[in-house]
Amino acid sequence: MAGADPHEPPSDPAVLPPHEYSLEGRLIADAGGRLGRLSFPTPLATDSVPYGGRPACHSCGPCNEHLCPTGARADARSPFIHAPLPPGALTVALGSKAVRIDLGNVSRADSVEWLNTVTRQRSRVRARCVVIAGNAIQSAALLLRSAQHAAPNGIGNGTDMVGSGISFKISGYVSGSTTLDRVPTQSVGGPFSTVAISDHYLDDEAPSGLGGLIYEASPTERAVRDGKIALRLHFLAADQPMRSNAVRLANSRDRLGLPKIILEYWTHPLDKRRLGYLSRLASDLLVEAGVKKFDYQDSNYQFGSGHLHGGCRSGIDPKESVTDRWGRVHDIDNLYVAAAASSLIPAASTRPSPFRRTRCGSLGG
Numbered sequence: 001m002a003g004a005d006p007h008e009p010p011s012d013p014a015v016l017p018p019h020e021y022s023l024e025g026r027l028i029a030d031a032g033g034r035l036g037r038l039s040f041p042t043p044l045a046t047d048s049v050p051y052g053g054r055p056a057c058h059s060c061g062p063c064n065e066h067l068c069p070t071g072a073r074a075d076a077r078s079p080f081i082h083a084p085l086p087p088g089a090l091t092v093a094l095g096s097k098a099v100r101i102d103l104g105n106v107s108r109a110d111s112v113e114w115l116n117t118v119t120r121q122r123s124r125v126r127a128r129c130v131v132i133a134g135n136a137i138q139s140a141a142l143l144l145r146s147a148q149h150a151a152p153n154g155i156g157n158g159t160d161m162v163g164s165g166i167s168f169k170i171s172g173y174v175s176g177s178t179t180l181d182r183v184p185t186q187s188v189g190g191p192f193s194t195v196a197i198s199d200h201y202l203d204d205e206a207p208s209g210l211g212g213l214i215y216e217a218s219p220t221e222r223a224v225r226d227g228k229i230a231l232r233l234h235f236l237a238a239d240q241p242m243r244s245n246a247v248r249l250a251n252s253r254d255r256l257g258l259p260k261i262i263l264e265y266w267t268h269p270l271d272k273r274r275l276g277y278l279s280r281l282a283s284d285l286l287v288e289a290g291v292k293k294f295d296y297q298d299s300n301y302q303f304g305s306g307h308l309h310g311g312c313r314s315g316i317d318p319k320e321s322v323t324d325r326w327g328r329v330h331d332i333d334n335l336y337v338a339a340a341a342s343s344l345i346p347a348a349s350t351r352p353s354p355f356r357r358t359r360c361g362s363l364g365g
Contacts, residue, residue, distance in 0.1 A: 004040035007198045019048045019057065022190030024231050025216045027178065029195045031288035042193040042215055045074040057191060064192040099258060101130060101146040101155055101335070109155075109335040115256060129334045132341070136166055136308035139341035140247040141261050143312070143322075143329075156322045156329040161313060163247035169307035170267060170275050171236035171299045173217060174282045176291035177228040193217055193234075200281055207273040212237025214282050231289055234299075235278035239271045241310050265302060309340035 004018070018041030021029055029039035046057045046068070057072040068075075097115045099122070104110030109130045115122050132139045140163040144154040156162050196215035203211040217234035250260040283294060315321030318330040327342045329335045 005043075005196070005198055006038050007201050016048050016051055019044060019046070019191055019194050022059075022194045022216070022218060024218050024222070024229060025190070025194035027229075027231060027289050028216050028233070028285060031285050031290075032195075032197055035284065035288055037197050037199050037285070039195050039197050042191075042196040044191055044193070046191060047072045059190045097256070098132075098134070098142055099145060101132075101142065103148060103150050103155070103332075106150045107331055107333050109332060115258075117256060120256070127334075129336070131336045131338055132312075133338040134341075135339065136311045136341040137247050137261060137263070137304070139337055139339070140166070140311035141249065141259075143337075144247070144249050145259065155332065155335070156312070159319045161320065161322050163311050164243045164245070165241035165310040165313050166245050166247050166263065166265065166308065167239050167241050167310040168265065168301050168304065169236050170239045170271055171234060171301050172275060172279055173232055173234055173297040173299060174279060174286060174294055175219070175230060175232035175297070176286050176294045177230050178286075178290035179228050180224065190218070197285075200278065203277075206277050207270055210237070211274060211281075212278050214278065214285065231286055231291060233282040233285060235275070235282045236299075237271070237274055237278060238307075238309070240268050241313070242266075242268060245310075247311050263304060267302060307340075312337040312341040314342050 021041070025042075032039040046063075047054050049056050054071050058070055060069065063069075063073060071078075093114065093116075095117045097117055098112055099115050100113040101109050102111045102113065102124075109127065111124050111126045112130060113122060113124045132142055134142060143156050143162045146155045147153060148155075151157065153160065154162055193216045196213060198213055200206060200211035201213060203209065212235060214233055214235045217232050219230055219232050221230070244264065245266060246264045248262040248264060250262050252260050254260050279296070286294065312322040312329075313320070314323045314325055314327065316325070321330070323329050323337050323342045327336045327338055329337060
C-alpha cells in the first residue's frame with residue numbers, strides 16, 4: 001500500500017491490495033498504535049487477490065521458507081518458465097554450477113566453465129557478455145576461482161577487494177503469549193508476516209542514529225490454547241561493511257573438487273548495540289500487547305543470513321572496489337556482477353565509513 005511505510009520513497013501505487021492483518025498482526029499493530037508507532041502491512045510477494053493466472057493466498061500457514069502449494073507466492077522460477085520467450089531464447093541448465101570464467105585477453109571474458117553436479121562432467125560455453133548473479137558469497141567465490149595468468153589472484157582482485165565487505169542481516173527474535181479478550185471464531189492463520197514497523201529505521205536514540213526494522217514473524221504453530229495466542233517479532237538491521245569481513249577460498253576441496261569457501265566475519269561492536277536497541281523496542285511492543293514473559297531467540301546470523309550483500313563492492317576507485325557504478329568489473333569490458341553482491345557505496349556519506357582494515361574473528365564455512 002503506497003505511502004503506508006513512512007520511509008518508503010515515492011513510487012507507483014501497488015498492483016495488488018495489501019494482505020489483511022492476521023490475528024497476531026492486528027494485536028501487534030494495535031499495540032504499536034498505542035505507542036505511537038506507524039504500523040503498516042508487510043510488503044509480500046504473495047497474491048492478496050487472484051492475479052496473473054495465480055490464485056490468492058489461502059493463508060494455509062507460514063511459507064516464507066517453503067514452496068507455496070497453490071502458486072500464490074511469486075518466486076524466481078515462474079517468470080522464466082511461463083514467459084512467452086522465443087524458442088531457444090533461454091536455456092536453464094538444471095543441477096549446474098559455474099566454476100570458472102576465462103579471459104580471452106586482459107580486458108574481456110571469453111567463456112564460462114560449468115560443472116554438471118550430478119554427472120561431474122565439465123563443459124564450457126562461450127559468451128559475448130557474462131553476468132554473475134550467484135548471491136554475495138558465490139559471486140565472489142567464482143571470481144576468486146577464476147585465477148589465471150592475466151588475473152593471478154582472481155578476476156577483479158588486483159587489490160584484494162573481491163570478497164571483502166561481506167555483510168549479513170543482523171537480527172533476532174522475541175516472542176511470548178498474550179491472553180485474548182475473547183476466543184476468535186475465525187481460523188487463526190495467515191502469511192508469515194502481515195505487519196511491519198519502520199519508525200526506528202532512522203532514530204536519533206539508536207546507536208549511530210541508524211536502527212532497523214521490526215515486523216511480525218508468526219510461528220508455525222498458531223493455535224489458541226487456554227485463551228492465549230503466541231506473538232513473535234523479528235528485529236533486524238543491515239550491518240556495516242568492513243573490509244576484514246570477507247569471502248575467502250580454503251586450501252581444502254569440497255565433494256565437487258572445488259576449493260571450500262571460508263567466511264571471515266565479526267560483528268562490529270556498534271552493530272551489536274544497535275541490535276540490542278531494536279530488541280528492547282520489540283520487547284516494548286509485546287509488553288503493550290499484553291505479553292508478560294519473553295523468550296529471545298538468536299537467529300544465528302553470524303553463520304550466514306538469508307540477506308547477504310557485499311563482496312563485490314561498487315565504486316569509482318578501482319583500488320577500493322570491484323565493479324563500477326553499473327556493476328561492470330573494473331577493466332573487464334563484458335563482465336558484470338548483479339544482485340546484492342555488487343553493493344553501491346556512495347562516494348560521499350553523511351556517516352563515517354567502517355570500510356577499513358580491522359582485526360576480526362574467523363568462522364569456517
